[in-house]
Amino acid sequence: MLKYEMVARDIQSKISRGEYRPNEQLPVMSDLCETYGVSKITIKKAMDMLVSRGLIIKRRGSGSFVKNIAVEEINPPLQDMSRQLAGFTGEYLDTGVEVSTIVHEFSVIQATPKVAGRLRVRPEDFVYYICRTRCADGVPQEIEYTYMPISVVPGLSYEDVQGSIYGYIERTLGLKVYSAHRSIRAVMPTAEELTRLKVGRDVPLLEIDQVVYLEDGRLFEYSICRHVGDRFTFFSISTN
Amino acid sequence: MLKYEMVARDIQSKISRGEYRPNEQLPVMSDLCETYGVSKITIKKAMDMLVSRGLIIKRRGSGSFVKNIAVEEINPPLQDMSRQLAGFTGEYLDTGVEVSTIVHEFSVIQATPKVAGRLRVRPEDFVYYICRTRCADGVPQEIEYTYMPISVVPGLSYEDVQGSIYGYIERTLGLKVYSAHRSIRAVMPTAEELTRLKVGRDVPLLEIDQVVYLEDGRLFEYSICRHVGDRFTFFSISTN
């Protein structure tokens, strides 16, 4: 266990136990160095983690303070960022929810100009096109329109597409998903989506348009994912 | 100018000029130390900034790589995170767009249980309730339902509410907005919103539910903001 992780974890547990209370000033860094027997830069790194988790605030010249947050928001931290890249299957891991998939289309096509632009391949290059409805306990949650260059994700089979594509990429190909660039909008379902998602025509969808990168910097996915409005929430913490 | 900022800026400009190309490996840290005449930890901090901006990827044991991104995405970086806390007025600063506001309601009420819970005040405490439609060049963009404890934001006047509340908080009260915790969903407009936002009943809205914190850790705002669907996009970059 890394030192800064241990310190961050300990301070976080003190906040959640009420030992450090909302709006209270935390001990100064030099005191924390003594308490934990670590250097200043290690304390700083631990505090920076707590800032990015939305738990504390730092002010140069004045000190660090616990945010006025509810205990429920502390543990686990406000959003489970670690699952934002896990994919649909990963999202429901260990939740006891049964995930199922309806494959509407799985084909290899030549990239349209728009898809080629987003995937950064040439317009004539071959890409997989996959359209799937993802369900939780049998209830449709989202519909995905996914494009992947066959050169980056070779050997994808119908069985993989019925299950977890990320599972295939990580376990079979040995690649690691690294980051996603997303934009989010509200949209209405198309006629086709109405039946596939089993929603009324007055139900809005949250559309996430994203490109996803591997650990080696290569772009392997462009996808548009449309979530049923009343069944999905996206979390975000911004800090100055 | 801080050293790590200078280094980050220089590497970023080399990426945008094509000197470092997509998927190319960057010089190793020890070389960058020599090139810029700074220590390893300063290089690391600069590279970490580029990772969080979505431009590069780091792999322990193998090196750092430029992501396969389009030049247009590089400069300015993928989303202007710095404006995510600027408020509606700040968002349009220096864009030449004329921002206007329609105040539907501005009152002091006793916090309902829900609002008290979100604002972390007692249910009987007084809070401002402000409902406004915000327009850009006369076109309605969003409707805001805002709650603020009068104890944290004293002296708010009708004039402030017609303009920028954040301007009042920062310039008159001398407080600084620090961070926001948000959740995002897709919703349909109410009958009232149809007329206020001048949209059809088939236009979805992007709802952002947020609490906002000051630099001293105090919670000063709970707001629900509903953006017209085809006129708003929210950006996000996730990294493992």
Added chain:
DNA sequence: AAGTGGTCTAGACCACTTC
């Protein structure tokens, strides 16, 4: 003037990947 957190260094040691 005193106290806060932020930047930066030189260098030791470590975890991981590649060969």
Added chain:
DNA sequence: AAGTGGTCTAGACCACTTC
């Protein structure tokens, strides 16, 4: 074995806030 980035230290110096 060699090369990569990551963690950590002790300490200098700095920017900013508070009194």
